[in-house]
Amino acid sequence: xxxxxxxxxxxxxxxxxxxxxxxxxxxxxxxxxxxxxxxxxxxxxxxxxxxxxxxxxxxxxxxxxxxxxxxxxxxxxxxxxxxxxxxxxxxxxxxxxxxxxxxxxxxxxxxxxxxxxxxxxxxxxxxxxxxxxxxxxxxxxxxxxxxxxxxxxxxxxxxxxxxxxxxxxxxxxxxxxxxxxxxxxxxxxxxxxxxxxxxxxxxxxxxxxxxxxxxxxxxxxxxxxxxxxxxxxxxxxxxxxxxxxxxxxxxxxxxxxxxxxxxxxxxxxxxxxxxxxxxxx
Amino acid sequence: xxxxxxxxxxxxxxxxxxxxxxxxxxxxxxxxxxxxxxxxxxxxxxxxxxxxxxxxxxxxxxxxxxxxxxxxxxxxxxxxxxxxxxxxxxxxxxxxxxxxxxxxxxxxxxxxxxxxxxxxxxxxxxxxxxxxxxxxxxxxxxxxxxxxxxxxxxxxxxxxxxxxxxxxxxxxxxxxxxxxxxxxxxxxxxxxxxxxxxxxxxxxxxxxxxxxxxxxxxxxxxxxxxxxxxxxxxxxxxxxxxxxxxxxxxxxxxxxxxxxxxxxxxxxxxxxxxxxxxxxx
Numbered sequence: 001x002x003x004x005x006x007x008x009x010x011x012x013x014x015x016x017x018x019x020x021x022x023x024x025x026x027x028x029x030x031x032x033x034x035x036x037x038x039x040x041x042x043x044x045x046x047x048x049x050x051x052x053x054x055x056x057x058x059x060x061x062x063x064x065x066x067x068x069x070x071x072x073x074x075x076x077x078x079x080x081x082x083x084x085x086x087x088x089x090x091x092x093x094x095x096x097x098x099x100x101x102x103x104x105x106x107x108x109x110x111x112x113x114x115x116x117x118x119x120x121x122x123x124x125x126x127x128x129x130x131x132x133x134x135x136x137x138x139x140x141x142x143x144x145x146x147x148x149x150x151x152x153x154x155x156x157x158x159x160x161x162x163x164x165x166x167x168x169x170x171x172x173x174x175x176x177x178x179x180x181x182x183x184x185x186x187x188x189x190x191x192x193x194x195x196x197x198x199x200x201x202x203x204x205x206x207x208x209x210x211x212x213x214x215x216x217x218x219x220x221x222x223x224x225x226x227x228x229x230x231x232x233x234x235x236x237x238x239x240x241x242x243x244x245x246x247x248x249x250x251x252x253x254x255x256x257x258x259x260x261x262x263x264x265x266x267x268x269x270x271x272x273x274x275x276x277x278x279x280x281x
Numbered sequence: 282x283x284x285x286x287x288x289x290x291x292x293x294x295x296x297x298x299x300x301x302x303x304x305x306x307x308x309x310x311x312x313x314x315x316x317x318x319x320x321x322x323x324x325x326x327x328x329x330x331x332x333x334x335x336x337x338x339x340x341x342x343x344x345x346x347x348x349x350x351x352x353x354x355x356x357x358x359x360x361x362x363x364x365x366x367x368x369x370x371x372x373x374x375x376x377x378x379x380x381x382x383x384x385x386x387x388x389x390x391x392x393x394x395x396x397x398x399x400x401x402x403x404x405x406x407x408x409x410x411x412x413x414x415x416x417x418x419x420x421x422x423x424x425x426x427x428x429x430x431x432x433x434x435x436x437x438x439x440x441x442x443x444x445x446x447x448x449x450x451x452x453x454x455x456x457x458x459x460x461x462x463x464x465x466x467x468x469x470x471x472x473x474x475x476x477x478x479x480x481x482x483x484x485x486x487x488x489x490x491x492x493x494x495x496x497x498x499x500x501x502x503x504x505x506x507x508x509x510x511x512x513x514x515x516x517x518x519x520x521x522x523x524x525x526x527x528x529x530x531x532x533x534x535x536x537x538x539x540x541x542x543x544x545x546x547x548x549x550x551x552x553x554x555x556x557x558x559x560x561x562x
Contacts, residue, residue, distance in 0.1 A: 031345045031393075033314010033426040034450070063427035064312045064458040074457075109457055110507070112312075112428045112465035117398030120429065145314040145426055146344035147393045148401065169315070172526035176355075176390055177345040184393035207488035213519050215526060226391070238494045245453035245496060 031177030033145035049095035059101035072247025117149035163191035194229035312458030314426035330376035340382035353528025398430035444472035475510035
């Protein structure tokens with residue numbers, strides 16, 4: 001028992017050391033699944049990396065990791081260093097993005113991860129403590145939906161997290177869930193950078209008519225109601241899904257699209273937030 | 282310790298007694314969030330109830346319960362029986378559907394449920410053991426995304442579960458996640474009734490052009506690859522989201538739409554499955 005306690009303390013020391021080398025840690029959260037959290041994490045990583053920032057992504061969705069697929073990295077493996085005790089090397093993605101995901105540890109597509117909370121926390125701790133993240137400007141943590149074990153552990157384990165990006169779909173049903181997730185950040189005293197409304201409206205590529213397939217305006221409504229910054233709305237674009245399936249991020253493949261431009265505006269706002277953060281005394 | 286063990290045994294006895302009064306128990310699962318699992322659960326309940334079946338829904342999504350919103354039941358409360366030990370009464374929804382959800386226990390929209398696994402399992406056990414479900418033809422369990430604590434507990438706690446309905450979005454990214462969820466049902470030896478491909482294609486209401494916004498065909502591909510029944514594809518319809526937001530299920534509000542018809546075909550296939558189940562020796 002005492003030995004186990006020592007191990008945990010030792011692990012937390014390692015997490016602190018590794019995290020100290022990373023300038024900004026951002027967590028991407030959403031109460032509800034399927035709002036495009038991973039798509040946003042993957043494209044955000046690409047957008048930052050293109051601006052010559054050094055970027056890492058921790059895919060903390062243990063049951064349904066999808067970052068590797070979106071970045072065209074499926075089938076790759078995490079390699080342990082030959083030097084004893086140095087740690088595990090992340091997979092290198094496009095623009096040299098460092099990626100760690102449960103997907104790299106699973107044997108086949110059909111292997112389910114039937115793990116209860118403690119096992120999931122265990123692997124997240126290892127991803128933070130034993131991965132050779134090195135010096136980074138950004139670590140983006142793609143969290144699974146909800147406010148359970150994984151988001152809780154990540155928030156508690158990463159020292160000085162810069163803040164949370166809250167992703168929501170525009171529907172009212174999503175809004176209720178996202179409000180709870182905002183309550184979660186408040187309760188844990190983690191700064192909320194702002195809300196991103198994803199999948200907001202669809203413009204018919206043939207006739208130009210616009211449809212609010214999944215509703216619209218929900219993100220802005222919450223931001224006003226709860227007095228939280230609104231980072232922007234990103235319209236639905238068929239190419240986003242196609243590009244994700246191909247493993248080629250849409251911000252590069254379809255840089256000229258309305259959707260990519262909306263996305264880059266969000267990126268600008270995040271940079272602005274971080275600049276102001278730096279100016280604080 | 283011994284007393285706690287006795288309590289748990291007693292609780293499991295109560296679960297068995299309550300569940301014995303329910304003819305069919307179906308769990309709605311998807312590896313990935315946001316594929317419309319709750320929408321399908323809510324509309325399935327309505328479809329069965331309209332056919333004069335007695336229906337209950339257990340909303341097992343503890344962090345992001347959305348069934349009450351979709352059925353127009355927000356703000357309602359679970360009431361304990363005045364008769365000591367009888368249990369808690371479910372909220373009555375449209376067509377007298379019995380609904381139990383974490384949402385009924387939360388004080389406000391902003392209350393997050395920051396619970397780790399054991400607490401979540403605890404509340405699900407209570408929902409099964411202490412709710413006066415009564416005699417039902419169907420209990421539909423709307424599970425949260427993933428293959429973690431909640432789905433695992435539900436599968437292990439409900440005796441003789443009839444099977445799982447697996448919901449997927451058509452994209453390839455969703456497919457990988459759903460494959461893992463299918464692996465989960467195999468590992469737990471729970472019958473998989475079939476796959477429902479939701480949000481499959483969008484027909485522009487103005488010009489009639491069809492777009493695979495979120496891809497198409499993914500559900501059928503998995504069903505062929507893994508030799509699992511395919512129950513149907515449900516096209517995207519703006520009204521689905523609007524109706525859910527209003528708390529009026531779309532199978533009733535837009536019964537004549539392509540999407541509602543596709544949905545009713547799925548319902549027919551589930552009934553067929555259950556009939557054959559009854560015929561088994």
